[in-house]
Amino acid sequence: EKGGYDHFMMKEIYEQPSVIKDTYRGRLHANEGLIKMAGIDDNIERFSNAQRILIVACGTSWHAGLVAEYIFEEFARIPVEVEYASEFRYRNPIINDKDVLIAISQSGETADTLAAIKLAKEKGAFVFGVCNVVGSSISRETHAGAYTHAGPEIGVASTKAFTTQITVLTMIALRLAKLKGTLSNSDYHRYLSELEMIPEKVQEALQTNEVTKQIASVYKDAQNCLYLGRGYNFPVALEGALKLKEISYIHAEGYPAAEMKHGPIALIDEQMPVVVIAPKQGHYDKVVSNIQEIKSRSGKIIAVVTKGDEQVRALADHVIEVPETSDALSPLLTTIPLQLLSYHIAVMRGCNVDQPRNLAKSVTVE
């Protein structure tokens, strides 16, 4: 049942190349320059009239929402707000019939997300679900939606659900960009073909298994860990930290790299491992200066970089290489070694990887 792996989590990490393909199959037509998604196409007016998009979710799904915020705003130029479902539902939010609310949930059963949907519906918003479990409560409660097609996710720590959620959300952003003409033709086509190549590149990113295992053996006894990223990779830092907390019980925090100097930098000493997500696009130079700041305070640097990077390699204690892709799609690759790193650390610490203490796969109570 675990397909030869020791844990469901590992099986699910390794399934990502194939499930991402399942997610875009029949929807992404790179050669024709088309995205076909029934849930969007059937409701295209609601999306084209949307003055803003609200995204509600919890946990890892909320992190996928944050990645989507960057992608939607960049591709489709629609203002996006991402909210924890639990906060949204209890603060008398301002919503109207011009809003589109996207609820993201692997299980489709998360109580707070479900309640946020009901509230948004009462206020007239159009509610779209991005769920994995077919026929789940959230998929039934929403006006329309798109399934992630990741297949059953058994490990409590979400892995393949996250990358397939980002895949669906990226396709929606591209569909809306096409509708609104907000991306240049060449960028639009480039993203489509880059997305099509992501499964192969995820496969290549999985080859970081050995190096992450070796890094895990060095840091398995750490008491704290910091994760830093900027732009599209800031939410990846949050997700990397959540993964480590959940399954290894090491205290970890994710931060936007530039925020470090506003507080967390005080934590840095030779005991502090800092995972920096530094692919070679976007804010690369800025991240390099952040790495220098950590180094000059003797922090230990574990950097996730683009294959062939030399500049960060010269500064970091460890580098993990992932293939090159466009900046907006890089979270689909940079996430992979972070999943593997937390997996190996948890295994080395003797933790119950698939069923960490105090956690349940779906949180059906508020």
Ligand code: M6R
């Ligand atoms: O099923 P959902 O996506 O609604 O679940 C949301 C969170 O409970 C979930 O992502 C949780 O944070 C995971 N344990 C993360 O690994």
